[in-house]
Amino acid sequence: MSSAATPSKIEITHYNVGQGDAHSITVDNTTVLIDGDRKAGKQIRSKSGRITKSSKQIQREIAGQTTLIFIATHYDMDHIAGLDRLLKHVNVDKFYVPHEEYYNDITASAAATLQTADKQGVSKKKVTNTTTCHIGTRQIDVDFLFPELMLGLPTGLLTKNDGIVTKFSTNSNSSGKDVSILFPGDLSVYIQNVLTREQKQELSVDGLVLPHHGSRQNLGINCTEIPSDVLDSIGVNRTENGDLKRQIEEAIDSMGDVKKLKDWLQSDFLELIDPDEVVISARPTHNYNHPHLLTLAALHSSEITPNVYCTYRDGDITWNIDPSGSYSIETQDSRMKHGTKHVLNDALK
Ligand SMILES: [Zn+2]
Structure with a gap:
């Protein structure tokens, strides 16, 4: 049995919810859920035959927990709509949301979710400055990196994609290695640059959920x-009008093309974070075509060589972190190979 003197195992799952996000962090009898799927209880079968996980199934997995903490990174439906259903069916202790005043308006599904939280008497915490919530036996810190900076920014700079950036880290207070993962939601490049400038030291983590499903x-x-x-x-003509990134992406049709572009596709944000593990939460058959080929090509071209996991290839992706800080990552589909090259090859087909 777990006690304060006996650090527990930590389990982190990136759910395969299709085109959306839902991630859970579980220690002892506490689960933190970061975002909760785009649809209330619906499953979708992908071309490969894999069926996405619905918020109904997530509900089953988290229902028995003593403490439940929800975090909505921002107000887009693919992150918050499923939380509406979950709020109705499980007892949530705290619900962290970005401050509504930062946005010109919020989506209807977000408004409905916030209303449900009120109706259910869930304590809503508007994140307006850096907050840390310790969970388990204080061995986990969940830090909100971004909102503190929002206060100092002129209004109108935030897009609807910006919001709470959550950093999970183990806090072993011992010689054990600590593990950290960044959950940036759909964060815009502008705010990524602000973070890079203001909180650089916080951004070096072991795991990164790729911003905006790999857009x-x-x-x-x-x-x-x-x-x-x-x-x-x-085969891209520079004089053409239009979105250059899209044109390049449409022109890439082989690893040879990626090789030609190799020196030109770096991402400072990615290089700074330098993650060992990258997780992409997306469904390529959705209209947005996430993750984009250009992003995968940039990952492949970067100096970093992370393992790359994709919910659409791997299904649910789960980290098992033991008290010493060593971890293993299990996927629902263990047949998939995780290097960037494999994921890119798959996308080129
Ligand atoms: Zn999204």
């Missing part, structure tokens, strides 16, 4: 410096 717009990849001859060599 090409959300890693700060700068394509404007790519020389014309390199673009020509993959």
